[in-house]
Amino acid sequence: MKKEDKKGLSRRDFLKGTVIGTAALGMGGFAGKTVFAQAKAPIKIGVAISLTGAWAREGELEAGGYKLWGKVINERGCTFGEVEKLGCPGPGLLGRQVEFVVYDDKSDPSEAIKLIRKLVVSDKVDLILGPYGSAVSNAIAPLAEDYKIPIITPLANAPVIWEGKKREWFVGVLPAAWRNLFGCLQIGKEKGVKTAAFIYSDTAFPIGATRPLVARAKEMGIQVVLDEAYPKETADWEPMMSKAWSQKPDLIIGGGYLPDSIGLVKAAKAVNATPKMFGFLVGPAISDFAKSLKGDATYVTGETFWEPFVKTPGNLDFYSAYLKEYKSEPSYHAAAGFAAGQILERAAKEVNNIEDKKALRDKLYSIKTTTIFGEYEVNPLGHPDSGWQVGKATNLIQWQKAEGKRLLPNQVAIEGMVKQIVFPSGVKTADVIFPFPGWGK
Amino acid sequence: MTNFIEILIRGVMLGSLYALVGMGLTLVWGVVGIVNIAHGEFVMLGAYLAFWSFSLLHLNPLLSVVLAIPVFFFAGTMIHKRITERLTKAPELSALILTFGMSILIWNLAQFFWTNTYRSVPYLTGSFPFFGLVFAKSKTVSFFLAIGITAALFAFLKYSRLGKGIRATSQNPEVALVCGINTIKMRAVTFGMGIGLAGAAGAIVSLQWVIFPQMGASYVSKAFAIVVLGGLGNIQGALAGGLIIGVLESLVTQYWSAKMAQIIPSMTILLILLLRPTGLFKR
Numbered sequence: 001m002k003k004e005d006k007k008g009l010s011r012r013d014f015l016k017g018t019v020i021g022t023a024a025l026g027m028g029g030f031a032g033k034t035v036f037a038q039a040k041a042p043i044k045i046g047v048a049i050s051l052t053g054a055w056a057r058e059g060e061l062e063a064g065g066y067k068l069w070g071k072v073i074n075e076r077g078c079t080f081g082e083v084e085k086l087g088c089p090g091p092g093l094l095g096r097q098v099e100f101v102v103y104d105d106k107s108d109p110s111e112a113i114k115l116i117r118k119l120v121v122s123d124k125v126d127l128i129l130g131p132y133g134s135a136v137s138n139a140i141a142p143l144a145e146d147y148k149i150p151i152i153t154p155l156a157n158a159p160v161i162w163e164g165k166k167r168e169w170f171v172g173v174l175p176a177a178w179r180n181l182f183g184c185l186q187i188g189k190e191k192g193v194k195t196a197a198f199i200y201s202d203t204a205f206p207i208g209a210t211r212p213l214v215a216r217a218k219e220m221g222i223q224v225v226l227d228e229a230y231p232k233e234t235a236d237w238e239p240m241m242s243k244a245w246s247q248k249p250d251l252i253i254g255g256g257y258l259p260d261s262i263g264l265v266k267a268a269k270a271v272n273a274t275p276k277m278f279g280f281l282v283g284p285a286i287s288d289f290a291k292s293l294k295g296d297a298t299y300v301t302g303e304t305f306w307e308p309f310v311k312t313p314g315n316l317d318f319y320s321a322y323l324k325e326y327k328s329e330p331s332y333h334a335a336a337g338f339a340a341g342q343i344l345e346r347a348a349k350e351v352n353n354i355e356d357k358k359a360l361r362d363k364l365y366s367i368k369t370t371t372i373f374g375e376y377e378v379n380p381l382g383h384p385d386s387g388w389q390v391g392k393a394t395n396l397i398q399w400q401k402a403e404g405k406r407l408l409p410n411q412v413a414i415e416g417m418v419k420q421i422v423f424p425s426g427v428k429t430a431d432v433i434f435p436f437p438g439w440g441k
Numbered sequence: 442m443t444n445f446i447e448i449l450i451r452g453v454m455l456g457s458l459y460a461l462v463g464m465g466l467t468l469v470w471g472v473v474g475i476v477n478i479a480h481g482e483f484v485m486l487g488a489y490l491a492f493w494s495f496s497l498l499h500l501n502p503l504l505s506v507v508l509a510i511p512v513f514f515f516a517g518t519m520i521h522k523r524i525t526e527r528l529t530k531a532p533e534l535s536a537l538i539l540t541f542g543m544s545i546l547i548w549n550l551a552q553f554f555w556t557n558t559y560r561s562v563p564y565l566t567g568s569f570p571f572f573g574l575v576f577a578k579s580k581t582v583s584f585f586l587a588i589g590i591t592a593a594l595f596a597f598l599k600y601s602r603l604g605k606g607i608r609a610t611s612q613n614p615e616v617a618l619v620c621g622i623n624t625i626k627m628r629a630v631t632f633g634m635g636i637g638l639a640g641a642a643g644a645i646v647s648l649q650w651v652i653f654p655q656m657g658a659s660y661v662s663k664a665f666a667i668v669v670l671g672g673l674g675n676i677q678g679a680l681a682g683g684l685i686i687g688v689l690e691s692l693v694t695q696y697w698s699a700k701m702a703q704i705i706p707s708m709t710i711l712l713i714l715l716l717r718p719t720g721l722f723k724r
Contacts, residue, residue: 270577
């Protein structure tokens with residue numbers, strides 16, 4: 001565990017730290033006062049997540065959130081915010097240490113299916129926390145139904161997962177994909193934009209997020225000049241951006257994940273694309289985006305589900321704990337992973353056991369709570385879209401110059417820029433800068 | 442029309458980089474007789490070399506390209522002497538399996554030491570106008586670098602004594618040996634050159650795209666298509682193959698779809714193997 005304090009989370013750290021470390025921590029650090037906890041078998045939580053492949057970074061961050069939740073609950077018996085009100089009855093969840101069994105799905109949905117089977121059948125895990133992304137979540141969702149084991153998936157929201165599927169064992173944490181980047185359209189409409197180009201990765205989440213946006217843009221009277229998905233394997237986004245910019249749209253919206261967003265911004269500058277607004281899905285909200293692009297990230301907007309400075313219960317404690325553990329800023333992926341643990345924590349404590357899977361499932365489908373990530377409420381059992389998150393709100397961020405700005409607690413400047421929430425108006429921390437002033441301005 | 446010319450030139454620029462990656466692979470394949478699956482990983486390492494030199498030492502990334510060639514050449518010759526030389530007489534499958542294992546080892550080590558964080562080199566960003574056309578600064582400079590390296594490679598192979606030895610080893614190793622050419626040395630030098638080209642290509646890639654441990658896979662698949670298109674071991678063919686794939690990718694993305702453009706390398710392999718297995722440019 002000392003090793004983890006020195007550097008960022010890696011796959012090996014995570015495996016060691018969770019499977020071995022959490023158990024060792026419980027046995028060592030609390031041996032004198034947790035006889036009750038030690039007497040019980042640990043709760044084994046299975047995780048099949050992307051630690052290599054296209055979504056390795058996002059998976060790693062999410063896994064970091066899981067691990068931190070496990071560490072905190074193993075130490076305190078509760079985590080932060082609302083769940084603290086249920087009491088902290090000593091180390092572990094329900095007096096049992098939490099252990100993770102983690103596998104790498106290699107960002108491959110078919111690999112994830114095999115691993116979930118392995119977790120349930122061979123490893124006999126008690127519970128499962130979800131993978132990264134909609135594509136993998138959609139692939140494993142039927143297994144939750146088959147094995148009748150509840151799965152909380154923190155970072156998936158493509159409609160294809162829940163829409164009309166009547167999922168009974170699979171709940172989400174993210175707001176529906178169609179809410180993503182709606183702020184771009186709304187702001188654009190208010191500012192009088194006429195055209196938009198949509199370019200996005202050809203995978204479940206970007207498709208699920210962008211296609212409804214295209215429809216909404218048309219409803220709002222914005223002319224869609226390009227609507228095209230590019231392959232997940234794309235490494236050079238310049239041809240795609242060049243194609244979009246050849247239509248001279250007012251808005252360029254889409255992307256997919258972090259490398260897409262970085263690549264698209266580099267490509268936009270390379271072809272001198274200067275629409276009135278850029279909006280990308282996953283990426284702009286992650287600090288790596290600004291660190292990688294430096295000043296070129298300025299004025300780019302993106303979707304965020306959480307920020308360190310949002311006022312959710314326990315958020316400041318989570319932020320401090322994460323910073324202490326990993327020596328780096330948490331992203332929303334980590335926060336969502338941590339929140340999935342908190343949701344599980346709440347449901348398990350209210351049911352008071354984890355063996356009765358049906359009772360636990362019923363609780364997950366009926367509770368309304370607020371985690372460090374925000375609200376949690378899913379469509380109830382019996383609903384056509386049961387398990388789909390409906391409580392959580394979504395926000396639009398924009399990187400703006402930090403110079404002369406007064407920062408909020410936990411709001412940090414990176415490369416001379418600061419992330420500001422610019423939509424919706426109820427939670428915004430700054431006015432949007434519109435139109436895009438141009439590169440280097 | 443302006444737009445078409447712009448797209449076409451961008452395709453040529455893209456293709457020059459693909460050609461650089463493809464030439465390294467075809468050189469090793471043709472002379473050493475090893476299909477180096479780990480070729481893409483050396484591209485990745487080249488990109489990281491440029492990134493770290495830029496971030497930690499503030500070294501100009503263009504200098505990293507120059508630096509990458511001797512560094513990777515030396516690493517390549519060492520790898521060949523210690524590991525791959527013994528595979529030259531082994532069945533082809535042995536080399537495939539070994540280099541596949543090497544590929545996994547390299548990117549896992551890269552991931553372990555450098556994590557999965559996506560990185561890029563913010564140098565030569567932006568574009569410049571050219572008679573009404575717009576070209577990315579990084580791609581334009583990359584193009585000239587790639588052309589310079591390619592020309593140097595051609596001259597080396599054609600005029601230098603070592604280059605002639607490499608060509609002789611490629612054409613007929615037994616006869617070359619009889620003529621007094623140290624074929625073991627030629628293979629080591631060639632392997633080093635192949636890795637050197639991959640490293641240089643990686644350093645150039647760092648100027649344009651996102652750097653992460655698994656980035657090599659996308660380059661190696663394109664490199665295979667280029668080698669098949671140009672003909673096994675054919676350097677000129679690899680140059681032409683790289684340019685063809687780059688231009689096709691650029692034009693198909695613009696006038697058809699990006700998804701179709703991504704299929705081009707695999708379609709190329711399939712069509713060439715079916716219609717002209719020796720490649721378009723048979724030696």
